[in-house]
Amino acid sequence: MNGLSSTAHLLIRIVKSALNQRNVFTLSFNFTLNFLPVIIWLSIFNNAGLIPIEIRPAIHSKIAFYSDVFMFGDWFHELKTQSTHFNPYFSYFVSLSFMFLFLIILPLSIWYYIYYIKKLNYNIIEWYDNYFHFNNTQKINPKKPKILILPFLIPLLAYIVLNLDHTFASQLESNFNKFKDITAWFSYVILHVTTPILTAVYLYVFHPAGTLKCFSFALGLQNIAGVFTHLLFPTASPWFTHLYGINDSEHVNYKQEGFAAGLIRVDNHLGTHLNTNGFHLSPIVFGAVPSLHSAIAFQCFLFLITRCGSLKHRFISTETAMPGGNLQGDLPLREIRRNDSNISTSSSSEEDDQQPFDDDDYDVEEDFLRTKENSQFIKLYVEDVTYSNRWYFRIFNKGLIPKLLVCSYIILQWWATMYLDHHYRFDLFVGMLYSLSSFLIINSTILQPRVLKNWIDMRMGKNTDVNNEARTMGMRVFQGTKIEWFFDPLA
Structure with missing residues (x-):
């Protein structure tokens, strides 16, 4: 009975925290407004078939193929297979030149100009890096891998990853098997739908209000740009080249039906025709560049990589937390006292129940200095280090799990699209660039200057927290409990 009561109490808190002083209609309206760009993209895609063929542009059936082999190298000797007059070795020279000039020299020149000529003194991607990822006193280091890479x-x-994935995505019959087919289908279809949803849930629960809206806007912007590119500059997928040949012109028309390519093997394994029938009805058949599968996956990657932080023990204090109520079964937050190099609680009996605290991982003097440095933040709670330092929290305290999962996903998704013969490396790379461009626009115009700045100001007491948005969704649910710190990106 107690378990049922606790569950009901938790559900009530979740609902109240989600509504956050709003009613159901206002919440629904805000949700629709926030995801409007995504809805617009889906509407354009689903109704693309209504555009009269007479006014649609010419289809470019060769561009993606040649761009792929010359930008990345003709590792599978496709130029010879398609009976072209180009030497495959020439593609290696062009691809290496492209990589050296445009992916190494040019980006590093821009990086050097920004940080050493213009002497920018903050992270161009994460303006509040010193709050979300480091201690306040840490100065920017342009050579730091995080700043240099992104x-x-x-x-x-x-x-590099696309070329590595490509080596395992050969279209030879000997490379196909049931396990690979099902794995590729799971990534291409199931994870393609669920990963953005899971990313959105994570951003909503663990990060400031407005972060989810920025994620939606970034997705919508890249996808709208992508679908307009498909309509204005249609290109053929690799399955078209492998099915009809690079020099085919008979099937290069808007009456051509879609083709499930490698997903047909999955239908054979599962005994269905879902994939085959679904792709036959696709409203945009010649929409290879950019790959929105790549763009969507990479947008999830960008938001998780930039927003996930590690535990900084910022709110360890001798003060008690603000009242907010406890979930049934949770112990109340206790006063933390410092006594030389040990941390003791207000009750010795409670101390016996706690996990042993490793003094080697904790320095009182450093903690005192950190507390002094971070005194500018309003303390909404007290982090109990004897609780947050337990082994099962340490797994999450570095913020590595979401990053590892999304890195694995983007690698898997890129491989799956090539293995199923739906996209070239070029398509995926362009999709990545669309995603990166969209992220940079939303990040620099909305996320950093409006969402995060306003939230930081609320946590510092500069702005009034009218709508209880100084706390994240997760913090509101577990407000006043020992686990509130877990949902605070500043903790």
């Missing part, structure tokens, strides 16, 4: 060297890393 956004300057991320295209180079994507280029």
Whole structure:
């Protein structure tokens, strides 16, 4: 009975925290407004077939193929297979030149200009890096991998990963098997739908109000730009080249039906025709560049990589937390006292129940200095280090799990699209660039100057927290409990 009561109490808190002084209609309206760009993209895509063929532009069936082999190298000797007059070795020279000039020299030149010529003194991607990811006193280091890689060297890393994925995505019959087919289908179809949803939930629960809206806007912006590119500059997928040949002109028309390519093998394994029938009805058949599968996956990657932080023990204090009520079964927050190099609680009996605290991982003097440095923040709670330092929290305290998951996903998704013969490396790379461009626009115009700045100001007491948005969704749900710190990106 107590368990049922606790569950009901938790559900009530979740609903109240989600509404956050709003009613159901206002919440629904805000949700629709925030995801309006995504809705617009879906509407354009679903109704693309209504555009009269007479006014649609010419289809470019060769551009994606040639761009792929010359930007990335003709590792599978496709130029010879398609009976072209180009030497495959020439593609290696062109691809290496492209990588060196445009993915190494140019980005590093921009990085050097920004940080050493213009002497920018903050992270161009994360303006409040010193709050969300480091201690306040830490100065910017332009050579720090995080600053150097994103956004300057991320295209180079994507280029390398795409080529590595490509080596495992050969279209030879000997490379196909049931396990690979199902794995590729799971990533291409299931994870393609669920990963943005899971990313949105994570951003909503663990990060400031407005972060989710920025994620939606970034997705919508890149996808709208992508679908307009498909309509104005249609290009053929690799399955078209492999099915009809690079020099085919008979099937290069808007009456051509879609093709499920490698997903047909999945239908054979599962005994269905869902994929085959679904792709036959696709309103945009010649929409290879950019790959929105790549763009959507990479947008999830960008938001998780930039927003996930590690535990900084910023709100360890001798003060007690603000009242907010406790979930049934949770112990109240206790006063933390410092006594030389040990941390003791107000009750010795409670101390016996706590996980042993490792003094090697904790320095009182450093903590005192950190507390002094961070005194500018309003303390909404007290982090109990004897609780937050337990092994099962340490797994999450570095913020590595979301990052590892999304890195694995983007690698898997890129491989799946090539293995299923739906996209070239070029398509995926361009999709990544669309995603990166959209992220940079939304990040620099909305997320950093409006959402995060306003939230930081509220946490510092500069702005009045009228709508209880100084706390994240998760903080509101667990307000006043020992786990509130877990949902605070500043903790």
